[in-house]
Amino acid sequence: MAKVAVLGYGTVGSGVVEVLDTNAAEVEKSAGEKIELKYILDLRDFPGDKHESQVVHDINVILDDPEVDVICETMGGIEPAFTFEKQALSKGKSVCTSNKELVAAHGPELVELAKANGVSYLFEASVGGGIPVLRSLNDSLKHEKIDSITGILNGTTNYILTKMDKEGIGFETVLKQAQEKGYAERNPEADVEGYDACRKIAILSSLMSGKHVDYEDIYTEGISKINIQDFEYARSLNMAIKLLAMCKRNENGFFTIVAPFLIPYENPLANVNGVFNAINVHGNMLGDVMFYGKGAGKNATASAVVADVIDMVKHKGKHIEVNMKAEKATLSPKDNAVRHFFVRVSAELEDQAREIFGSNLDVVKRNSIPNEFAFITDSISEKDFEEKLWKMDSVKGYIRLY
Amino acid sequence: MAKVAVLGYGTVGSGVVEVLDTNAAEVEKSAGEKIELKYILDLRDFPGDKHESQVVHDINVILDDPEVDVICETMGGIEPAFTFEKQALSKGKSVCTSNKELVAAHGPELVELAKANGVSYLFEASVGGGIPVLRSLNDSLKHEKIDSITGILNGTTNYILTKMDKEGIGFETVLKQAQEKGYAERNPEADVEGYDACRKIAILSSLMSGKHVDYEDIYTEGISKINIQDFEYARSLNMAIKLLAMCKRNENGFFTIVAPFLIPYENPLANVNGVFNAINVHGNMLGDVMFYGKGAGKNATASAVVADVIDMVKHKGKHIEVNMKAEKATLSPKDNAVRHFFVRVSAELEDQAREIFGSNLDVVKRNSIPNEFAFITDSISEKDFEEKLWKMDSVKGYIRLY
Numbered sequence: 001m002a003k004v005a006v007l008g009y010g011t012v013g014s015g016v017v018e019v020l021d022t023n024a025a026e027v028e029k030s031a032g033e034k035i036e037l038k039y040i041l042d043l044r045d046f047p048g049d050k051h052e053s054q055v056v057h058d059i060n061v062i063l064d065d066p067e068v069d070v071i072c073e074t075m076g077g078i079e080p081a082f083t084f085e086k087q088a089l090s091k092g093k094s095v096c097t098s099n100k101e102l103v104a105a106h107g108p109e110l111v112e113l114a115k116a117n118g119v120s121y122l123f124e125a126s127v128g129g130g131i132p133v134l135r136s137l138n139d140s141l142k143h144e145k146i147d148s149i150t151g152i153l154n155g156t157t158n159y160i161l162t163k164m165d166k167e168g169i170g171f172e173t174v175l176k177q178a179q180e181k182g183y184a185e186r187n188p189e190a191d192v193e194g195y196d197a198c199r200k201i202a203i204l205s206s207l208m209s210g211k212h213v214d215y216e217d218i219y220t221e222g223i224s225k226i227n228i229q230d231f232e233y234a235r236s237l238n239m240a241i242k243l244l245a246m247c248k249r250n251e252n253g254f255f256t257i258v259a260p261f262l263i264p265y266e267n268p269l270a271n272v273n274g275v276f277n278a279i280n281v282h283g284n285m286l287g288d289v290m291f292y293g294k295g296a297g298k299n300a301t302a303s304a305v306v307a308d309v310i311d312m313v314k315h316k317g318k319h320i321e322v323n324m325k326a327e328k329a330t331l332s333p334k335d336n337a338v339r340h341f342f343v344r345v346s347a348e349l350e351d352q353a354r355e356i357f358g359s360n361l362d363v364v365k366r367n368s369i370p371n372e373f374a375f376i377t378d379s380i381s382e383k384d385f386e387e388k389l390w391k392m393d394s395v396k397g398y399i400r401l402y
Numbered sequence: 403m404a405k406v407a408v409l410g411y412g413t414v415g416s417g418v419v420e421v422l423d424t425n426a427a428e429v430e431k432s433a434g435e436k437i438e439l440k441y442i443l444d445l446r447d448f449p450g451d452k453h454e455s456q457v458v459h460d461i462n463v464i465l466d467d468p469e470v471d472v473i474c475e476t477m478g479g480i481e482p483a484f485t486f487e488k489q490a491l492s493k494g495k496s497v498c499t500s501n502k503e504l505v506a507a508h509g510p511e512l513v514e515l516a517k518a519n520g521v522s523y524l525f526e527a528s529v530g531g532g533i534p535v536l537r538s539l540n541d542s543l544k545h546e547k548i549d550s551i552t553g554i555l556n557g558t559t560n561y562i563l564t565k566m567d568k569e570g571i572g573f574e575t576v577l578k579q580a581q582e583k584g585y586a587e588r589n590p591e592a593d594v595e596g597y598d599a600c601r602k603i604a605i606l607s608s609l610m611s612g613k614h615v616d617y618e619d620i621y622t623e624g625i626s627k628i629n630i631q632d633f634e635y636a637r638s639l640n641m642a643i644k645l646l647a648m649c650k651r652n653e654n655g656f657f658t659i660v661a662p663f664l665i666p667y668e669n670p671l672a673n674v675n676g677v678f679n680a681i682n683v684h685g686n687m688l689g690d691v692m693f694y695g696k697g698a699g700k701n702a703t704a705s706a707v708v709a710d711v712i713d714m715v716k717h718k719g720k721h722i723e724v725n726m727k728a729e730k731a732t733l734s735p736k737d738n739a740v741r742h743f744f745v746r747v748s749a750e751l752e753d754q755a756r757e758i759f760g761s762n763l764d765v766v767k768r769n770s771i772p773n774e775f776a777f778i779t780d781s782i783s784e785k786d787f788e789e790k791l792w793k794m795d796s797v798k799g800y801i802r803l804y
Contacts, residue, residue, distance in 0.1 A: 019687050023545050030544035124542070130688040132542035139541070140526070140534035140709045142432035143425050268694060271673035285421050285705040286532040292670060292692035303687040307542045 002031065002313040005039040005062045007084055008075030009046065009055065012098045012125070015302025016072050016309075017051055027306065031313040038068055059084050063091050070312050072305050073097040082106055089113045089121065094316075096308035098125035098301050104199035108212040108324040120320040122308035127200045128153065130300030131293040132307065133279045137207050138322060144283030146208050150246040150402075153200040155275035155295040156184045156191040157223050157243045161260075162273040165231045165240065171224060183275060193222035194243060194258040201245035204279070205256045207322070208247055211329035213256065219334045221259040225397060229369050233342070234262055236366060237376075240270035244402060248337075255332040261402040262342055269402070335383035343389075344374045344396040356388050372396060404433065404715040407441040407464045409486060410477030411448065411457065414500045414527070417704025418474050418711075419453060429708065433715040440470055461486050465493050472714050474707050475499040484508055491515045491523065496718075498710035500527035500703050506601035510614040510726040522722040524710035529602045530555065532702030533695040534709065535681045539609050540724060546685030548610050552648040552804075555602040557677035557697045558586045558593040559625050559645045563662075564675040567633045567642065573626060585677060595624035596645060596660040603647035606681070607658045609724070610649055613731035615658065621736045623661040627799060631771050635744070636664055638768060642672035646804060650739075657734040663804040664744055671804070737785035745791075746776045746798035758790050774798060 004020070006013045020027060020037055028034050039062050040046075040055045049055075059080075062068055071088045073095060075081045081102050085095050089110065097103065103110075103123045114121035124134045128151070137146070152158050156178060163174040175192065178184035190196045202215035223243050234241050239262045247256040263270040268290055272278040277295030282288050294300050311320060345353050350373060354361055361375040377385065389395060406422070408415045422429060422439055430436045441464050442448075442457045451457075461482075464470055473490045475497060477483045483504050487497050491512065499505065505512075505525045516523035526536045530553070539548070554560050558580060565576040577594065580586035592598045604617035625645050636643050641664045649658040665672040670692055674680040679697030684690050696702050713722060747755050752775060756763055763777040779787065791797060 019545070023547060023687060026547060027545045130685075131691055132538050135542045136534050136538065139713075140537045140706075143421070143429045143708055143712055144705060145425060145428060266675070268673065268678070271670065273668070276670070283532075283705065285425060285701040285708075287696055287699065287702050289533055290692075290694035292694060294689055297689065299687040300689050303546060303685065304542075306545055306687075310545055311541075 001034045001036055002069045002316065003036050003038040003067045004070045004072065004309055005041065005068050006037065007041045007071060007073045007081070009040050009042040009044070010074065011298045012301050012305065013040070013072070013074035015298040016074060016305045019299065019302045019306045027310060031310040033313065035309065035313060038065070059087070063087050068093055069316060070309050071095045072309060073099055074305065075099065076101065078102055078105060085110055086113060089117050089119060092117050092119055094119040094121070094312040096122040096305055096312060098123070098305055100126040100199045100203065104202040104215045107203060108206055109326040111322045111324045112326050115319045118317065118319055120312045120315060121322065122311060122320065123203070124308050125301045125304035127203050128277045128279055128291065129293065129295045129297060130304045131277060131279065131291045131295070132304070133291045134207065135307065136291070137281065141281060141283055141286065142323070144286050146249070146281060146283055148246065148248040148282045149204050149208055149279065150244055150269065151201065151204065151279040152242055152269060152272050152277055153197040153245045153279070153295065154191055154243060155277055156188070157197070158272065158277070159183050159275045160192070161223060161226065161241055161243065164226070164228055168228050170228055171226060192224050194220040197243060197245040198258045201247055201256055201258060205247040205254060206324045206329070208249070209254050209329045210323045211325050211327050213254070213329045213331065217331050218256045218258060223260050226260055230397065230399060232366055232369060233344070233364055233374050236364060237262065238265045239263055240265065241399065242269060242272070244269070250332055252332045253330055255334070255337055257334065257337070259400055261400050263402045267402065335381060337382050338379055340379055340401040341377045341385050341398050342374060342401060343377065343398040344372055345392065346394065346396065347371045347373060349393060352392060356391050376401065403436045403438055404471045404718065405438050405440040405469045406472045406474065406711055407443065407470050408439065409443045409473060409475045409483070411442050411444040411446070412476065413700050414703050414707065415442070415474070415476035417700040418476060418707045421701065421704045421708045429712060433712040435715065437711065437715060440467070461489070465489050470495055471718060472496045472498065472711050474711060475501055476707065477501065478503065480504055480507060487512055488515060491519050491521060494519050494521055496521040496523070496714040498524040498707055498714060500525070500707055502528040502601045502605065506604040506617045509605060510608055511728040513724045513726045514728050517721045520719065520721055522714045522717060523724065524713060524722065525605070526710050527703045527706035529605050530679045530681055530693065531695065531697045531699060532705045533679060533681065533693045533697070534706070535683070535693045536609065537709065538693070539683065543683060543685055543688065544725070546688050548651070548683060548685055550648065550650040550684045551606045551610055551681065552646055552671065553603065553606065553681040554644050554671060554674050554679055555647045555681070555697065556593055556599040556645060557679055558590070559599070560674065560679070561585050561677045562594070563625060563628065563643055563645065566628070566630055570630050572630055573628060594626050596622040599645060599647040600660045603649055603658055603660060607649040607656060608726045608731070610651070611656050611731045612725045613727050613729050615656070615731045615733065619733050620658045620660060625662050628662055632799065632801060634768055634771060635746070635766055635776050638766060639664065640667045641665055642667065643801065644671060644674070646671070652734055654734045655732055657736070657739055659736065659739070661802055663802050665804045669804065737783060739784050740781055742781055742803040743779045743787050743800050744776060744803060745779065745800040746774055747794065748796065748798065749773045749775060751795060754794060758793050778803065
């Protein structure tokens with residue numbers, strides 16, 4: 001019998017409790033022993049709740065109980081979660097979490113602390129909700145040289161972009177609808193500016209590099225500048241527009257970026273719609289494998305937390321290796337990344353565009369979008385592109401091509 | 403240091419050797435110790451091959467060598483693979499394989515034999531090439547009640563169907579092209595009649611039910627009756643046609659089927675094109691998760707075999723639980739499965755169709771397909787449908803709806 005404490009009885013925490021209750025038999029079969037919920041830490045009381053009697057308000061009750069083997073931190077945010085996790089690991093308790101902010105900021109040092117204490121630190125639910133991508137990277141695919149990871153990691157922005165594309169509604173209107181439906185937060189910045197996707201790709205990049213990729217080092221662009229005319233051009237090019245988060249291995253190390261990209265329809269990432277997430281992993285032997293599912297949602301996320309609990313119970317007294325060290329990874333500068341760019345320019349600047357970007361530009365014009373045209377550049381570096389862009393009198397917008 | 407033997411130096415077997423060579427450092431890191439190839443069993447010699455000196459012709463050399471911990475059976479076919487695997491397991495060697503025929507026919511008894519001998523029997527590569535779906539089912543998702551598994555499990559038929567849809571070319575012509583490109587066998591029956599997909603869903607269904615689902619009990623229809631007019635109707639309905647293999651849990655147990663299905667474009671399975679495979683797993687807490695990748699190919703399949711080798715080396719001296727028993731599973735009869743059907747009928751039979759299938763039929767007509775019409779039935783059981791179909795003077799074809 002293994003005993004578990006859940007920190008934070010909010011959406012994910014109550015989901016974890018629900019999975020442990022509903023699937024108790026399957027959980028036991030999977031773990032090889034019964035798993036019992038001993039404590040729930042929360043500031044609130046939950047009178048009438050089935051687990052009312054397990055609620056405690058003092059973390060020390062949990063930390064000081066030698067019966068507790070595993071702690072699920074589902075509070076979110078940096079503090080006090082960070083302190084609680086450090087204390088738990090130092091006391092020889094394994095910790096798992098859905099807290100992407102904390103994992104992105106301090107995951108590698110928490111892995112090291114777990115290792116030093118002979119316990120484990122896992123965080124499957126911090127990326128892609130219930131999609132078992134971290135465990136696959138850490139397990140089935142660990143013998144691969146991973147060349148790249150490319151993901152649609154934020155369901156809110158993908159929902160917004162899909163709506164804009166399929167229904168021709170502008171960003172602000174769709175965002176408002178998403179907020180009304182509860183798909184977007186009242187303060188949507190973390191999603192629409194790409195910060196959430198940035199944290200998730202930081203976690204994936206850390207696993208890929210074996211070091212700590214700091215999310216603050218990742219170039220991040222959101223979707224708020226994308227408009228319905230961009231989609232009209234995209235459709236005429238047989239492409240979708242998606243907020244991609246990617247990490248690529250190159251000769252100098254790793255390059256990571258979060259930005260909207262044009263993706264040809266034949267790429268499966270182009271067909272990931274609505275609130276779904278997808279993560280494509282490319283291994284040197286394996287080629288491409290893609291994982292797809294709902295990237296959020298109470299029960300899916302909770303199921304991933306429980307998968308970590310089971311893994312830690314199965315490995316009680318052992319440290320489960322996670323390919324991350326606290327040493328900071330050096331990322332290749334964005335400047336050197338080479339790709340095509342889609343650029344929109346006023347009609348009168350066509351000569352200037354040809355002068356700067358090349359005389360045989362690949363030009364796209366739409367009758368329904370008068371007084372302007374778009375073109376796709378040759379394959380050039382981000383730095384070159386930026387320099388050329390500065391030479392233009394003005395541009396109406398640009399999007400990278402995947 | 404763990405020592406491995408590969409049985410069969412064909413496509414997959416040589417791929418396994420290549421993965422062990424190319425990714426030796428990653429393999430060692432993942433397994434926690436060095437993995438050395440000690441023997442290759444093959445009838446042929448391979449003069450000049452890097453591993454020439456490791457080739458042996460007598461299985462007993464391998465079976466009698468106590469240093470060999472793990473055997474990769476990549477010969478294919480039932481015999482002598484079955485005998486070799488049984489001998490190896492009985493001698494306390496773990497076995498992994500890419501051999502779907504053998505796993506579908508005898509997998510569960512081989513799992514039991516492995517368990518009885520305290521070793522492991524794994525077969526990740528037998529379904530979906532390099533896609534880590536079996537390990538996920540057996541590991542990350544084991545605490546879920548899996549309600550259904552639906553897959554596009556055969557790359558050849560998916561290539562053919564995709565070509566027919568996108569290029570409007572008939573089945574026979576596309577098949578011939580696929581054979582010329584090496585995507586289809588000279589004798590394409592196993593692929594186009596659904597037998598290959600049937601074996602793979604038998605393996606997945608066995609894992610889902612915990613028993614042995616006999617592939618001979620699975621109702622299987624191939625794609626040879628699908629024609630380009632079916633695709634024309636399908637496109638007008640915003641649907642794709644895919645060969646699906648599925649296993650669903652119902653109140654009486656499990657129902658499994660392999661057949662072409664019409665799938666709405668908004669379902670991600672509809673967008674799995676070309677030689678790609680995809681497997682959608684639905685768990686009671688998790689909801690849908692889809693795994694996507696190339697379902698075949700030397701290195702991808704070999705990478706999955708090596709993942710099994712690593713897992714077995716990590717669990718040396720232990721049996722890795724696999725949710726399968728030799729006891730035969732009882733499948734629900736096909737008759738009770740309820741769904742919509744798409745039916746094509748001669749124009750003059752419209753009155754008869756309305757009489758038999760209901761007066762307010764959902765009729766589809768295409769100007770380009772004269773003298774006939776199609777309709778979609780209400781949701782009815784397979785048995786009802788069959789009985790109604792018998793009452794019609796004739797039908798031009800029918801396809802199930804997903």
